[in-house]
Amino acid sequence: MLEIKNLHANINGKEILKGINLTVRPGEVHAIMGPNGSGKSTLSSVLAGNPTFTVTEGEVNFYGKNLLELSPEDRSREGLFLSFQYPVEIPGVSMVNFMRTAVNEHRKYKGLDPMSASDFLKLMREKKELVELDNKLANRSVNEGFSGGEKKRNEIFQMAMLEPRLSILDETDSGLDIDALRIVASGVNKLKSKDNASIVITHYQRLLDYIVPDFVHVLYKGKIVKSAGRELALELEEKGYDWIKKELGE
Amino acid sequence: MSENIVDKVTQGDYKYGFVTDIETEIIPKGLNEDIVRLISQKKGEPEWLLEYRLKAYRHWCTLEMPKWAHLDIPEIDYQDIYYFAAPKSKPSPKSLDEVDPELLKTFDKLGIPLEEQKQLSGMAVDAVMDSVSVKTTYKENLAELGIIFCSFSEAVKDYPDLVKKYLGSAVSYADNFFAALNSAVFSDGSFVYIPKGVRCPMELSTYFRINAKNTGQFERTLIVADDDSYVSYLEGCTAPVRDESQLHAAIVELIAHDRAEIKYSTVQNWYPGDKDGKGGIYNFVTKRAICKGDSSKVSWTQVETGSAITWKYPSCVLQGDNSVGEFYSVAVTNNYQQADTGTKMIHLGKNTRSHIVSKGISAGHSQNSYRGLVKVSKNADGARNFSQCDSLLLGDKCGAHTFPYMDIKNDTAVVEHEATTSKINEDQIFYCNQRGISNEDAVGLIVNGYAKEVLNKLPMEFAVEAQKLLSVSLEGSVG
Numbered sequence: 001m002l003e004i005k006n007l008h009a010n011i012n013g014k015e016i017l018k019g020i021n022l023t024v025r026p027g028e029v030h031a032i033m034g035p036n037g038s039g040k041s042t043l044s045s046v047l048a049g050n051p052t053f054t055v056t057e058g059e060v061n062f063y064g065k066n067l068l069e070l071s072p073e074d075r076s077r078e079g080l081f082l083s084f085q086y087p088v089e090i091p092g093v094s095m096v097n098f099m100r101t102a103v104n105e106h107r108k109y110k111g112l113d114p115m116s117a118s119d120f121l122k123l124m125r126e127k128k129e130l131v132e133l134d135n136k137l138a139n140r141s142v143n144e145g146f147s148g149g150e151k152k153r154n155e156i157f158q159m160a161m162l163e164p165r166l167s168i169l170d171e172t173d174s175g176l177d178i179d180a181l182r183i184v185a186s187g188v189n190k191l192k193s194k195d196n197a198s199i200v201i202t203h204y205q206r207l208l209d210y211i212v213p214d215f216v217h218v219l220y221k222g223k224i225v226k227s228a229g230r231e232l233a234l235e236l237e238e239k240g241y242d243w244i245k246k247e248l249g250e
Numbered sequence: 251m252s253e254n255i256v257d258k259v260t261q262g263d264y265k266y267g268f269v270t271d272i273e274t275e276i277i278p279k280g281l282n283e284d285i286v287r288l289i290s291q292k293k294g295e296p297e298w299l300l301e302y303r304l305k306a307y308r309h310w311c312t313l314e315m316p317k318w319a320h321l322d323i324p325e326i327d328y329q330d331i332y333y334f335a336a337p338k339s340k341p342s343p344k345s346l347d348e349v350d351p352e353l354l355k356t357f358d359k360l361g362i363p364l365e366e367q368k369q370l371s372g373m374a375v376d377a378v379m380d381s382v383s384v385k386t387t388y389k390e391n392l393a394e395l396g397i398i399f400c401s402f403s404e405a406v407k408d409y410p411d412l413v414k415k416y417l418g419s420a421v422s423y424a425d426n427f428f429a430a431l432n433s434a435v436f437s438d439g440s441f442v443y444i445p446k447g448v449r450c451p452m453e454l455s456t457y458f459r460i461n462a463k464n465t466g467q468f469e470r471t472l473i474v475a476d477d478d479s480y481v482s483y484l485e486g487c488t489a490p491v492r493d494e495s496q497l498h499a500a501i502v503e504l505i506a507h508d509r510a511e512i513k514y515s516t517v518q519n520w521y522p523g524d525k526d527g528k529g530g531i532y533n534f535v536t537k538r539a540i541c542k543g544d545s546s547k548v549s550w551t552q553v554e555t556g557s558a559i560t561w562k563y564p565s566c567v568l569q570g571d572n573s574v575g576e577f578y579s580v581a582v583t584n585n586y587q588q589a590d591t592g593t594k595m596i597h598l599g600k601n602t603r604s605h606i607v608s609k610g611i612s613a614g615h616s617q618n619s620y621r622g623l624v625k626v627s628k629n630a631d632g633a634r635n636f637s638q639c640d641s642l643l644l645g646d647k648c649g650a651h652t653f654p655y656m657d658i659k660n661d662t663a664v665v666e667h668e669a670t671t672s673k674i675n676e677d678q679i680f681y682c683n684q685r686g687i688s689n690e691d692a693v694g695l696i697v698n699g700y701a702k703e704v705l706n707k708l709p710m711e712f713a714v715e716a717q718k719l720l721s722v723s724l725e726g727s728v729g
Contacts, residue, residue, distance in 0.1 A: 048684050051676075072683035081684075088681040092699025101695060102685035109686070141699065142681075158685065 001026055001197060002067075002166055007058035009046045016042040018222035019058070024166065027194040031208055031233060032201045034219035035241045040201045041085060043219070044170040048082040049075050063165070076102075077109035079165030083155040083172050090142040095154070098142045099124065099161055106162060127160040131187040149180035156187040167191075167198045173207040185210030205237035218244055270355075275336045276465070280329040283307060286434050289334050293403055293437075296410060306423035306433030313427045319561055319590040320619040320651055324495070326532070331497060332465040333435045376401060376440045376456040378469060388452065398443040399454050402470050405441035412443055416474050420503035420538045420567070428499040428534040428561075432468045436501065439469035444479040444510070453709055455484040460520070460531070466497040473503070475510035477543065482513040484712055495523070495558055499534045508543030508570065513551070515708050516564075517716055520556035522723075525614075527586025530558025537564035538594075541573035541602075549576040550593065551707045553716045555723040558587060563621065565594035568602035568630075575604040578704040580716075582697075582723045583616030583648070592622035592653075597633040597663070606637040609701050612648035613724055619651040626663040633663040641671045642700050644693065644724065694721035 007020040016039045024030055034040050046053050047060065049072035060067040067075060090098065103123075104114040115123070124138060131153040143151050152172055159167055169188065173181055188198065188211055200211055208216075208230065216232040217224045218241070226232065226244060236244075277288055286307045290300040315326070376387075376399065392399050398409060405413050423433035440456040460467045475481055498520060504512050514537075523530025533556075539548035550564040566575025577593035595604035604624065612618040618641065626633045641650035652669050674696055682692035698705065698717050705713050705720075 050680055071688075072680060073686050073688050076684050076686035084681065084684075088677045090678050090681070090696060090699065092702050093695050094699075097699075098682075098685070098687075098695065101687055101691060102682075105686040105688070105691070162685065 001063055003059075003061040004047075005059045005061075007043075007046070007060060008056045009042060009053045010056060011042070011053050015056070016053070016222055017046065020219075020222070020224060022217065022224060024197050024199065026165075026197055028197045028215065029192070029211060029213045030197070030199045031211075031213035031216045031230075032199060032219050032224075033203070033216060033233065033236055036203075038219045039222045040219050041170055044082055044168045044199070044201055047075075047168060048072060048080065073105070074109075076162070077106050079163075081159050081162055081164030081167045083152075083159060083167065083169045085171040085174060087143045087146075087151040087155055089144045089146075091144050093142050094139055095142055096121075096124065096138040099158065102158070103161060123161065127157055130160050130190055131156045132183050133157050148175040149177065152176055152180065152184055153187070156184050156191075160187065160191055163191075163196075165196050167196070169198060169200045169202075169211075171201055171203065173202055173204065181207065182210065205233045208233045220244065220248070276332050277334045279332050281307075281331070281333060281435065285333055289435055289437065292334060292336075293406070295406060298414065299406060302417070302423070303434050303436075306430050307435075309424050310427065310430035310434055313430055315427050319621070320617065320653070321559055321561060321588050321590050322617075323532070323559060326497065328431075333468070334437055335465040336437075376454075378438055378440070378456060378458045392450070392452075395448050395451070396445040397448060397450055398441065400441055402436075402439040402441050402472070405472075409441070409443070412474065413441065413472070416472055416503065416505055418503075420505060420540045421501050421536050425536060429501055429536045432470065432499050432501045432536070435466075436468045436470040439471045439500070440473075441471075442473040442481060442483065444473075444475045444481045446476045447478045448476075449479065450481040453482050453484055455486065457486045460496060460498065466499065468498075469500045471500070471502040472505075473512060473514070474505045475507060475512050475546075477508040477510060479507075480511045480513075482515070482709060484515045484517070484709060486517045486519070486712075495530055495532055496521075497532050497534070498557075500536075502535070502537040502564070504537075504539035504548055506539065506541050506543060506546035506548050506573075509545045510543060511547040511549075512539065513549045514539070514564070515712060516550075516552040516554070517708075517712055517719065518552065518554045518556050518560070519719060521558075522556045522587050523558040523585065525585045527558070527615075530587070531556065533557035533560045533562065535560075535562040537562060539564075539566045539575070541566055541568045541570050541575060541599075543570045543573070544599075545572040545574075546570050547574040547576075549578070549707065551578045551704065552580070552591075553701075553704070553708070553719065554579070554581040554589060554591060555719050557589075560587075560589040560591055562591050563593055565596070566604065567596045567598065568604065568633075569598045570602075571599040572601045573599055574602070577604075577606045577608070577622075578707045579608045579620075580611070580701040580704045580720070581609070581618055581620075582611045582720060583613070583618040584723055585614040585616060587614075587616045589617070590619040590621055592620045594623040595625070595635060597624075597626040597630040597635070599630060601632040601634075602630055603634045604636075606635070606639070607703055608637075608639045609704055610639070610641040610650050611644070611697055611700070611720075611724070612641070612650050613644040615647045617649045617651070619653060621653040621655075623655040623657065624665055624667075625657040626660050626665065628659045630660050631662050633660060633665075635663075635665045637665075637667045639667070639669045640700070641669075642697070643671065643673045690721075693724055697721070697724060 002024040004022040009017040213230050218226040286303050421429050423430050506512050520531035548566050568575050575595050581589045581591050583589050608620045610618040620639045624635045639652050679692045
């Protein structure tokens with residue numbers, strides 16, 4: 001579904017991604033790990049189309065389409081979802097209004113009529129339970145005054161509402177206590193199917209106890225330097241990143 | 251994206267810009283005593299009103315246009331304006347059949363059907379085109395309750411004592427340059443009287459439309475709420491797209507007696523000019539309420555999206571003890587629009603309270619200023635004011651300014667002022683994008699969210715319109 005070839009990207013002229021190659025097939029979970037500043041979050045931003053970054057080289061193919069040519073909103077409508085590391089607060093815009101706009105934009109893109117208010121509220125109730133979000137959420141402004149844990153649960157709730165084909169979870173575990181982590185992970189697992197895939201970006205092996213990856217990649221200095229099965233995560237947890245640096249001859 | 255996104259907003263079409271092809275009766279251009287007499291004669295006015303006009307005109311001749319506002323106002327040639335234009339049809343039609351179908355079509359097109367059965371239930375409308383009132387609906391139903399809702403001209407004929415008593419009591423002809431001009435040449439407008447103890451069962455509304463070319467519109471609204479009464483009143487305004495700017499100088503006077511409440515809402519959508527700043531209405535309006543009675547209350551709510559230049563400060567004189575004044579405003583400027591708007595809260599009575607919420611939104615090359623005065627007089631023990639002025643900027647070529655004045659002469663007064671300035675940030679837009687929401691829809695969502703506190707004060711039907719209007723006014727300001 002997703003094929004990244006030799007992707008290079010920079011911010012303000014500073015190159016962050018230096019030739020990423022990655023293939024993701026339906027049903028797979030990929031974990032991307034790596035030390036601070038290796039480019040993990042940049043990769044997710046670039047895939048989602050954040051205009052702060054400039055792609056200088058490479059190709060990204062998403063279900064046969066050139067992803068890099070699509071606007072950020074069309075990438076979303078094509079089924080690419082990014083769970084933000086730092087979800088943004090939008091004061092004054094209620095969650096229900098925000099989500100309804102988003103869901104209906106997705107429907108419009110697929111040539112469907114907007115959802116009726118009652119169907120929408122029903123869907124929202126259903127999906128909220130998945131991440132144990134409380135009912136007051138709907139009337140609160142997007143992420144405003146949410147605790148760290150609520151923000152992350154809210155991201156997964158939105159993911160459940162939009163039913164993406166590819167989800168990128170950018171450090172979804174950061175700032176979560178163990179209970180919140182469990183809730184978020186179980187939400188992600190319930191949404192997993194043979195037709196969708198996820199890329200889980202994380203610092204720690206901890207999250208991968210809950211969301212079990214099929215592949216683990218190490219991103220270092222803007223390149224994927226090592227890929228293996230889930231055992232790689234455990235090895236990293238134990239030994240840190242230094243041995244990889246050594247292997248690379250640094 | 252910043253630059254492009256926030257540069258592209260205002261190319262939305264002004265959808266009320268059409269012209270009605272109708273024969274118009276117009277008097278010669280220019281302003282002098284003869285013109286004032288001619289207007290008065292056309293309207294068949296009594297002598298006292300002509301005298302009032304002439305006094306105002308003579309006073310106006312001694313005045314100069316005010317220059318203190320943060321506005322760049324091109325020279326206005328007051329002799330190059332038509333001061334009276336009326337669609338040629340039968341005067342004061344008794345039924346709809348007598349109203350020119352072109353006029354009905356015009357108001358239909360504006361979403362203001364004048365057939366009562368077609369209207370939103372619970373709303374009575376006075377439709378004013380250029381200098382005259384076309385039709386007032388539900389007049390008879392309201393009359394059963396003793397409520398008077400009619401055009402200003404009819405009020406002069408049918409209720410001269412009421413008009414005489416209250417005309418100029420909130421805004422004297424000598425108040426300012428534009429008030430004097432209006433008092434000299436005002437044409438039509440609405441008159442409302444709510445008798446003692448009556449709660450007006452429907453929203454009253456006046457819809458103002460400028461149609462004729464090179465004319466000014468000078469309407470006057472007078473609302474009197476007697477003891478223990480309540481009324482909610484709305485006004486809406488639009489004008490055709492024209493290259494030349496047109497002048498609109500209105501006066502609105504509200505008088506609230508003991509325990510009476512007046513809620514006055516405006517959705518101002520005069521033609522704002524094109525994206526290069528050509529054309530548009532100059533909107534110079536004096537609006538003032540006298541909270542005359544004990545525990546009386548007046549709320550001004552305004553959504554200002556139109557006009558090339560806006561100069562208006564709906565104010566409350568809190569004369570009665572325990573009276574309350576409120577001002578809720580959303581002012582949007584885009585392209586080369588300029589707005590200098592705000593309020594004055596004059597606390598005279600004891601334990602008077604006022605609340606000001608102003609939300610400015612600027613985009614394009616526009617300038618948007620809040621100007622407010624909170625005055626507490628020596629005897630206004632226990633006066634209380636809270637003001638909040640927020641500015642939201644879209645792009646980096648627009649300006650937002652806040653000019654709060656406070657004049658406090660009583661030690662027991664509590665006056666608070668809060669102000670914020672923010673920019674729609676790119677992270678917010680990208681977050682919306684990532685959920686499948688386009689830039690323009692994102693801006694619409696955010697702007698409506700920002701203005702919600704004020705929009706919520708509008709009557710239901712208007713709130714929906716106003717929300718759409720906000721998004722449309724900013725269309726193209728984000729790329």
